[in-house]
Amino acid sequence: MTAAKSASDLNVSRETFEKLKLLERELRRWQSIKNLVGPATLDQIWERHIVDSLQLLDLAPESKTWLDLGSGAGFPGLVLAIAGAERGLKVHLVESNSRKCAFLRQIARLTGSPATVHEARLETVIPGFVGKADVVSARALAALPQLLEWTEPMLKAGTIGLFPKGRDAEIELTEARKRWTFEAETLPSLTDSDARILRITSIESHS
Numbered sequence: 001m002t003a004a005k006s007a008s009d010l011n012v013s014r015e016t017f018e019k020l021k022l023l024e025r026e027l028r029r030w031q032s033i034k035n036l037v038g039p040a041t042l043d044q045i046w047e048r049h050i051v052d053s054l055q056l057l058d059l060a061p062e063s064k065t066w067l068d069l070g071s072g073a074g075f076p077g078l079v080l081a082i083a084g085a086e087r088g089l090k091v092h093l094v095e096s097n098s099r100k101c102a103f104l105r106q107i108a109r110l111t112g113s114p115a116t117v118h119e120a121r122l123e124t125v126i127p128g129f130v131g132k133a134d135v136v137s138a139r140a141l142a143a144l145p146q147l148l149e150w151t152e153p154m155l156k157a158g159t160i161g162l163f164p165k166g167r168d169a170e171i172e173l174t175e176a177r178k179r180w181t182f183e184a185e186t187l188p189s190l191t192d193s194d195a196r197i198l199r200i201t202s203i204e205s206h207s
């Protein structure tokens with residue numbers, strides 16, 4: 001799929017669809033000078049990036065505050081801020097790369113989306129969100145044990161972890177269970193039959 005057909009394909013309003021199209025256009029424009037995403041994924045921006053991000057919204061429909069770690073060019077965090085705005089969702093994007101942060105700020109401004117960009121290392125941002133976010137997400141940032149090490153204080157305080165994973169999801173779960181006990185749902189991805197989305201709650205460290 002090279003382009004989304006309509007707002008109803010995505011189950012979003014026309015206004016949200018227009019904002020997602022703006023994100024796509026700007027990503028293509030910035031990509032030529034700033035190289036924000038893997039060049040091989042540019043042909044499939046909707047499937048690989050936008051729809052892949054959008055599917056997380058339905059996995060935490062009640063959420064109001066969302067922290068996305070290592071947001072890159074906005075996936076999933078910026079897409080969620082754009083699409084979740086109408087139901088009152090606010091998204092915090094954490095990204096250490098300044099040119100990616102410039103892109104995130106620009107698109108948040110152009111779309112009027114409730115996204116706050118934290119240009120920082122996630123290790124310094126997470127402590128301020130313990131007990132303050134409904135969901136923490138991270139796509140293509142690190143293997144599950146590292147993600148749990150970073151987010152454990154948030155998950156212990158009741159935040160839900162949503163981590164899109166590739167075909168190694170089960171291996172990463174097995175590895176993580178050596179250090180923690182936690183509830184994990186392994187959910188199918190709508191965009192890739194090999195991929196999974198891990199929904200993690202109720203974590204306890206073994207040590």
Ligand SMILES: C[S@@+](CC[C@H](N)C(=O)[O-])C[C@H]1O[C@@H](n2cnc3c(N)ncnc32)[C@H](O)[C@@H]1O
Nearest residue numbers: 070071072075095096097120121122139140141
């Ligand atoms: C592989 S990219 C994935 C980007 C996006 N989540 C996606 O799926 O397209 C990982 C991103 O995490 C950022 N990153 C890596 N380590 C970080 C850290 N400790 N704190 C904040 N950002 C970090 C990188 O700059 C990069 O943009």
